[in-house]
Amino acid sequence: MRLPVKLTSALFACAVLLGSLTAAVPAEAAAISCADTDLPVTGPGLPPLVPGAPAKVHGRLCLPAGAVPDSVQLLVHGGTYNSAYWDLPYQPERYSYQRDMASHGYATFAADQLGAGGSSRPLSLPLTVQAEAEALHEVIGHLWAGRAGGTSFTKVVIVGHSVGSGVVAVEAGTYHDVDGVILTGITHLPALPVLALGAALGLQPALLDGQLSHLGSDPLYFTTRPGARAGLFYAAGDADPAVIAADEATKDQVSVPGMGTVALFGIVLPATWGITVPVFQVVGEKDVLFCGLLALRDCSSAATLRAQEAPYYRDPSKLSMFVLPGAGHSVALHENAGLYRDATRSWLHDRMGITAQGYHSIG
Template structure:
């Protein structure tokens, strides 16, 4: 996650952007994907909505659906990157294995409502997600009443998942990625200071009209912030920059991390929890957390979860922060399915 000069990577990204348009797409897509916009309830007296993509398998649909929450400066495309979907799309890979997923843009991001940045909080995001959980169970998404809902979060999305699960106790499992309860503060501060800027200054996103309280990544910085140099495909990084890059409310990020990660709220989770980190995620591993071994990470994180969470951990060797887009991401998806089968039932 640390920003560092990688001239070779930068050159590869430039070439990758040129090649991306010519990259072949899968000829036989095993997923049936459709988009929905849902009205959501929050603590604000504003009409807000969340937009998402439901992906179903080609055959019979499992009664379990995974509700996917992206990280800061991402949108829902983190879960369905339009480059080599067999390697990098969590949604299409799960569909190929018979599992349903619903990936949403969080409030303030993508095609969901984008209110003033200052009004967004962690509690507000959790309340919106709670509404979507109810919609999934009621059959309001795709006409399927799912009997089990599992929250799957990445980074800030993991913190929102923690707040939601600990507050509402309405999900059957919680899969957290790209987080620990003791991040490496100097690295995170460096990444924020050097890697983020107001969306109003960004050549890619400024035209959407967001206020200066929304931040996004400086052009070309995602490869060094979110990936490990030895475990990336430059074309995947280029696709990330093109399709998955989005904004985050600066004030909400402080609140989400403060409540979701720095407070003891995760002790209130009563559903099984899987925690996944890349061994080279320098923002959340290293100084205060040892992500080299799953057992060590589990011992360090166990005090933040109660017995009902049945905490399980998995580390993706060589990966950086964005584990779903690592070159070896298929290993983490396999581990996720094994956990779902054992602890949730699919």
């Protein structure tokens, strides 16, 4: 039976339209491939959870389309976070650092620090900044050897956030195994009164938290109290309440010994003095934990803050600075985080010589 001409034309038009949508919409999504993997690690004072088996660091590798880049960013989350900080399960097209980097041609590996996420959860007492740094050093070896996704990366830039930045500074300053360092959500003079008040009112043992009590953690693993993250990690006016809710839903724990040794060896001493490669330091203008009068840190401009931070680096000429306007502590999860990611890509290109691969602009 032959269809009427008008109906045939209409069906043909719909088919063309659906075909064009199918070709356009999934193209970028299909270009980004992300896969989870577990990597074996051994650290000081970290006995295996299973006799004869090493501990593990869980991570997610995200790659762009086309040729796999020869460089990778190793992403290290902050305290009471896990790797979801870099790939938040809410509007990923706007807030996922990993997927945005992949869509622009850059590879990333977001690791769960020991004690958090899908990584091994040893007793908290030996989980110091040195133990975490040694585990990351082993992860870097795995990235070189192609044990994450089968790709042997020749260049690694290690990226930290908050407590993770302290761990990153110790790792890079101790092992000298990375090509560049990015430190976010940290300065060398934190607002101690704010940190003290935040710890007293905003933290509690993870075993007493209804969301994390199933982990069965020992008493020296802590997390944020319900509702505390908004005031500690975000700046009003630059944060989506739905993002804060997603942050709350994916929160994790941090070891008190880890936080303490990060404060001592990662910030106070400081570990950054041992870093010999280029550093990109990023903070939010309104980070109440590391900026302002109580921190003796003026975060109103990159130039002003750089002058205050430069003495903590052996070679200040290798330090670049970026301040995200209006943002609080968790810079990757604020509404204007795209500016921070763009600035990071510019630094990777201009200072590190790392160019995008497998990326084609749309439109």
